Amino acid sequence: MAAMTWQAVQAEALRRIRAREWPPGARIPDEEDLARELGCARATVNRALRDLAEAGLLERRRKAGTHVALTPVRKATFEIPIIRQDIESRGQTPGYRLLSRSLAPAPAPVSALLRLPADAPLLHVRALHLADEAPFCLEDRWINPAAAPGVETADLTTISANEWLVRNTAFSGGDIDFGAVAADAGTAALLGCAKGAALFEIGRTTWAGAQPITAVRLTYGPGYRMRTAI
Template sequence: MSTLENNSWQNIQGELSRRIIMRVWQPGEQIPNEADLAVEFGCARTTVNRAMRELANAGLVERRRKAGTRVALNPIRKATLEISITRQEVERRGAQYSHILLERQIKRPPRLISSQMKLVDKAKLLQLKTLHLADNQPFMYEDRWVNPDAAPEILQADLSEISANEWLVQNAPFSDGDISFFAINANKKEAENLAIDEGTAIFIIERMTKMGETAITLVKLAYAPGFKMHTTI
């Protein structure tokens, strides 16, 4: 097969990844340099470079200056999860969204929380407990701590109208954060709120967002049984 006149970096990326996936180029093997490939494909080196760059951050190849490019030994595939706000998540399932603010108080958090958020021990936080509903059925129970220093206006916000989740997304920009996913047996409180039996396995997402070094919010989301997080690779 002649690969000439496959200009456009997309086509070239396609052909390159085909060769890798079909093992034309074996894992660990060095592949031709950009200049040579440019000649083969009848295009500029820049174009090959663009295609290669995409392959590199897809994890299919590893590149090092002077050393060249080689097929990744164990191509670490990356799945990407979209972190959207709960209302959208519910509406995407074709259900009607609503939420109830169950608790709202300002107090000193447990040690575990303040250390996780790297706050001084005496700092007071806003604690919010919210139940998210899909078609009036419990969908997710949210237990959130907010650092009022990082987002003072939230103390005035009416969080029964707009959920804390949504308010923060719109009003409290964050630079980075981390997320954990795990499973737990529902405790009494969680079971009560989600209207399930105590001990039922529930899916948990724990997320902390920060602005630079300052923690903005730490939240634990407990999804009702049957929830599946899905994505493609």
């Protein structure tokens, strides 16, 4: 069996933190013990934990060991919703349509946003989410396959990339922006609105430590009201 990568070690550490196997304030096992348990080199564990410490999830002190932060996030956090569940929470019936998927280098702005080489192959997915059979949200997403093992073979005709990533990848942080955009002709046709209509758009990137997972633009139909938790 191949040794675990630092990304896999980080994902396991994140799982234990979120499952409260390592509760806030608890001292986690020493690097040597974790390396022995997970079947990898101590340097691999060190790399994974260093990123989590930089993200504020762990506190590392010399001679005192590594502890789960009591207040791991010192700022408001945005919950990444599963769009299907968001629609269901509004009392509507969700629907989903995969518009396209391809593996190709991303446009320069996307590669720069994810800090990846211009020729790095990314999975590009475009999908339309429906609520009571009416257009609800247009998902335009680029995924780094190296950070999401299995996504290249996932059946994204039955589950959206949004839901697949939430269920199958662990992230440590990201960036998000909100804004209003005017619908171009293509977007207006997909969302069933007039060209030039004001639409609510969310741009988001997520990361596992220093490794980018995805960059997505979610464009919602007219009248959308965002609901989230902080």
